[in-house]
Amino acid sequence: MRRARPAVLGVAGVLLLALLWEGYKAVGPAGGVVVNGLTVLPRTSDLAMPHLWTMLARLGEPVTASGDGTPLWLAVVRASAFTLGLSALGWLLGVVVGMLLAMLMQRLRTAESALLPWIVLSQTVPLIALAPLVAGLGAQLRLGDLRWEPWMSVVVIASYLAFFPVSVGALRGLESPERAHVELMRSYAVGWWKTFFRLRLPASVPYLLPALRLAAANAVIGTVVAEVSIGLRGGVGRMMLEYASAASGDPGKPWGPIFGAVVIGLVAAGVVALIGIALRGYRRAEVTA
């Protein structure tokens, strides 16, 4: 019963959202709620707010009437898989870069004071400004036969968002061992690397897991936005843009990629939760006495 509680609450949350949507659609004015000429609540027409069953039913129909008859859901799944793959790569790259930065900052105090402000500042650069820059710089890169592909730009942008929580969270985690533990390692006359692997890294796990979860969410957002701004085909981001133009005649269609993005987020969060389960041994309460 207790174990089922989170699942029950989760389902209840989704149902509540569905109820709000359909409830407002049923009772709200067709022209939306307008105060002083500002629309504060949306129009409730079938075009602006399609019924939930319209959205779901649309998933089962072909993408286009004239196409090869691929159902919308399959196209969305393919696009989501593509986006998820890029997000995973971006996440991985971000985690590696974030960990390396955290290690450097932990190892050298001067590196911390020199790097940390820049790391914080880096996140204030708007993604929209960054995307063309990365794509442009990447296009000039030549590594032998390797050519810079647009999807690489997307991965780099996703990692740019993902590394931030990891570097900050890991730094706090790596610095979390008590003085007594650090001095114990010193009394054992072991160097920084052994101290890192036996003490600092395991001690950082409780700080690292929330950072990994944030990084996963950031990587998904980064991938979708970068797909849009770079114009990379194949992912859920571009698909949203394409389908949005169909909204006026086919209101259920744009919701397909949106559901896809939600599923990507859930999968990403699920994977991090699995990592948390694998590392649960390192999340024991601190020793009290």
Next chain:
Amino acid sequence: MSDAVRVSGVSKLFGTERKGTVAALDGIELTVAPGEFVSLIGPSGCGKSTLLRLIADLDQPTSGTVSVFGKTARQARIDQDYGIAFQQAGLLPWRTVGGNVELPLELHGVGGPARRRRTAELLDLVGLSDFADRYPDQLSGGMQQRVAIARALAESPELLLMDEPFGALDEMTRERMQNELVSICAETGAAVVFVTHSIPEAVFLSDRVAVMSPRPGRIRTILPVRLGSAGDRDEDLRETGEFFAAVSAVREALHGMPAGDGLRGLDLR
């Protein structure tokens, strides 16, 4: 054989922002023979923990020399000539009791089978054989401290450095741990430098008690208190006249004058 610890002419200054430099230790002379149990006792701020940290090479003296088994403190630390235990047990919460005890062995490349054999021996010594697979948060404070002592003994050091290891324990646990420490020391033959602020604890455990005074931290006097060999030192010892006499001697030295009216206000912890 050279002395276990020889501290000569040691002073330690700390630079503080508010009060300038503070002399934590001044003109310290101390020698600990192999197998000898010496306690450092004194009020807070007398530098007893600082002195222990200098011997452990966790800090360096401003002047003077510290040698451990004839080597520099630094070399002794690198050679793992001492084991150390702090007031906080300082166990790694993600390692089992066994895993914590074998940590130093693992770090120094001792092979798996030898490690497990030694861990079993040590847990037997501190009476925790049944708890090898438990985690620290499943143990009481006294049990955690026993694990920490087993860990300090893992590499059979000839010198044991202990900084108020029983300071956080309740009274009854504390006395039981003292009894156990006496027998462990007899068994291992290690020299011990033991920091405490409890007079009875120092008297019960020690061969000699170094009484320290603060500002600047100095050793005021060193009293021989050895109350019989390990085998004779049991619960009954705490009730003997000898014990009380030694306690008042240490107490007088601590206060710098005879405590005329006997045991009044005595710290009997």
